Amino acid sequence: MSRIALVDDDRNILTSVAMTLEAEGFEVETYNDGQSAFEAFSRRMPDMAVLDIKMPRMDGMDLLQRMRQKTSIPVIFLTSKDDEIDEVLGLRMGADDYVKKPFSQRLLVERIRALLRRQEAINTGEAAATEETRMMERGALRMDPLRHSVTWKGKEVALTVTEFLLLQALAQRPGFVKSRDQLMDVAYDDQVYVDDRTIDSHIKRLRKKMRSVDDTFSAIETLYGIGYRYNEE
Amino acid sequence: MSRIALVDDDRNILTSVAMTLEAEGFEVETYNDGQSAFEAFSRRMPDMAVLDIKMPRMDGMDLLQRMRQKTSIPVIFLTSKDDEIDEVLGLRMGADDYVKKPFSQRLLVERIRALLRRQEAINTGEAAATEETRMMERGALRMDPLRHSVTWKGKEVALTVTEFLLLQALAQRPGFVKSRDQLMDVAYDDQVYVDDRTIDSHIKRLRKKMRSVDDTFSAIETLYGIGYRYNEE
DNA sequence: CCCTTAAAATTGCTGCTGCCTTATTGTTTT
DNA sequence: AAAACAATAAGGCAGCAGCAATTTTAAGGG
Structure with missing residues (x-):
């Protein structure tokens, strides 16, 4: 089963989303800031990551940039402001998707599933039909x-x-x-x-x-x- | 069955709400402006009226004022701006209730039912328990x-x-x-x-x-x- | 073809929401 | 106590939605 890393400085998001994801059958690990997430990742990389953009110590952008030197796992950004979305879209900095706050957990789960499916398809060499069909x-x-x-x-x-x-x-x-x-x-x-x-x-x-x-x-x-x-x- | 007069200058509201009310078993008559409604009322008074505040020719306030000289049937106002609500509440001009636009038809039906129940209770001399209980x-x-x-x-x-x-x-x-x-x-x-x-x-x-x-x-x-x-x- | 009338486009405004930033208050530690 | 830290309050701002008022456009009748 897929291991998902959740990085956000708001503990309420962490616990609430973690519970949802676990109920959906995912294995979840949570981090309060980019720094501690990064350290954990260097020990063991998750299958995918959900990152808040704005965080203390090391923000989502920085974290992603450093992660990308080692891995290409799917990453979803959590964004609250529109200019953050522009940044994610415009800079093409390697995020696979983003979800705007406030967000519905149902939606987040959908996105995670979609990305994992695509990843799976890539790994097995199949054509990633999911995106095309929708x-x-x-x-x-x-x-x-x-x-x-x-x-x-x-x-x-x-x-x-x-x-x-x-x-x-x-x-x-x-x-x-x-x-x-x-x-x-x-x-x-x-x-x-x-x-x-x-x-x-x-x-x-x-x-x-x-x-x-x-x-x-x-x-x-x-x-x-x-x-x-x-x-x- | 109760006859309800619907007065609004927006034909879309008229037809849409009329259909709903008829589906709920009410008898509905519709008017485009206060003037024509008033003329019709002087011939035959409905059991209750739903009035838009803002209308051409004669607005809801004027209409109500003239109506009140002859009858005390329940009246619900449709209001869109907050200062209109203040007016309705503050002036205590004889409206029994108000509904804010945009409104859900379900809500309007509830209010109509509530007022008719109360009216019924008053007519039969019962205590109007509806309001108190809620x-x-x-x-x-x-x-x-x-x-x-x-x-x-x-x-x-x-x-x-x-x-x-x-x-x-x-x-x-x-x-x-x-x-x-x-x-x-x-x-x-x-x-x-x-x-x-x-x-x-x-x-x-x-x-x-x-x-x-x-x-x-x-x-x-x-x-x-x-x-x-x-x-x- | 002009005039009248109805419908639609545009501009502008207000209320609600969610979040951010900064200041304040409460709690714990030393 | 004082300092350090955490949680909350206050003020303010931006996005969105809905509506009103005004202008523009289209349709239909003489």
């Missing part, structure tokens, strides 16, 4: 529901949860209209009513973000009186 | 989960959902400590992790709001290293 590609749009990451015309676009859900619903069937009501159903729990114009607001912000990548083509079209439609170019 | 009283604190309203030392205090849940959990057992973990369980879905300090933040804001009513006594006590405790005076 990706959604529609024209120049690539969405990864698991990682919650979106690429538009090759560039990473940071979407909020609501924006992501709406875009996903629209892109699911390019060329078909979706009414605001249908879009609400996707983005909200049943029974919760929000204003029609609120959907418009989210579409507005979506368009703005996509426009910042390419302002010559608008993928989300308005059907006057009906709703919205996603078009491939 | 109220929670702990010392100078009164909490009404259904209305989501809180009174501290006689004064209305506006709490957010999270604050309400935390205070409710604490006040449930005066004199007993609750750890941050326990409080998290109350306020958050299972599996979602938030920082310990975030609980502190909510407690901070709770205290601040309660302090603005009375700054000589603090009902929420800190147990160093343990958690928080609610004390009756």
